Amino acid sequence: MGKITIGCFSSLVGSMSLDFAIKFSDAAVKKGHEVDLWLSGNGTMLGKKGQSKFRDYSYLMDTVMELINSGKFKITNCEACAKARGIGREDTVEGFGVASMDWYLASAFSTDRILHIGGE
Amino acid sequence: MRLAVFVSEYREPAMLERLKAEKLGIVLVQNGVYHAALKKDGNVSPVLSKDVEYYALSEDLQSRGFSDSDVVDNKVKVINYDGLVDLIFNDYEKTIWL
Numbered sequence: 001m002g003k004i005t006i007g008c009f010s011s012l013v014g015s016m017s018l019d020f021a022i023k024f025s026d027a028a029v030k031k032g033h034e035v036d037l038w039l040s041g042n043g044t045m046l047g048k049k050g051q052s053k054f055r056d057y058s059y060l061m062d063t064v065m066e067l068i069n070s071g072k073f074k075i076t077n078c079e080a081c082a083k084a085r086g087i088g089r090e091d092t093v094e095g096f097g098v099a100s101m102d103w104y105l106a107s108a109f110s111t112d113r114i115l116h117i118g119g120e
Numbered sequence: 121m122r123l124a125v126f127v128s129e130y131r132e133p134a135m136l137e138r139l140k141a142e143k144l145g146i147v148l149v150q151n152g153v154y155h156a157a158l159k160k161d162g163n164v165s166p167v168l169s170k171d172v173e174y175y176a177l178s179e180d181l182q183s184r185g186f187s188d189s190d191v192v193d194n195k196v197k198v199i200n201y202d203g204l205v206d207l208i209f210n211d212y213e214k215t216i217w218l
Contacts, residue, residue: 002209004209016128020128024204027201027202028205030202031202033209112209113213115126
């Protein structure tokens with residue numbers, strides 16, 4: 001088994017890349033791999049508390065919670081990007097890490113594969 | 121180096137021409153799967169004209185109303201997320217997302 005680090009910079013609404021990142025992470029964890037997911041830019045929206053499950057919107061939180069509870073998945077918001085969007089630690093979902101970009105770099109240097117998904 | 125290039129949009133990324141690798145694979149995801157399923161004026165997408173491995177994500181084909189058999193060029197292998205995980209861990213080392 002191995003570890004993959006994914007960086008995703010695109011938004012929850014208006015982009016399919018976060019959907020892709022979570023579904024790929026789900027498949028990877030189910031196969032026994034470890035996943036570090038770094039969210040930057042508009043990707044930090046995913047960590048916002050209190051999102052509602054509407055049919056026409058991408059709602060990933062159930063899968064994310066399952067992944068977090070698997071113990072093989074870490075998800076971290078970029079602190080600066082989140083704050084720039086009014087998402088402080090107190091607004092962030094339990095289980096999400098909040099860190100500066102060195103978390104992403106450290107993960108990238110200790111991983112087997114990297115997938116960097118750009119923003120909008 | 122074994123390089124997997126993710127193409128996530130239905131346009132031809134100029135960068136593709138400049139990429140060289142010992143083994144190069146183009147992975148069509150999101151709207152990139154249209155390259156595998158549509159023809160323009162009777163011709164397949166120019167993205168499919170290279171001498172590399174091709175893959176298309178079945179979940180993204182299906183969510184756009186295509187089945188695996190709608191793929192217009194049989195050199196494109198249709199894979200699901202499970203297959204994509206194995207591909208990235210076993211068949212390729214580096215990835216690029218376009």
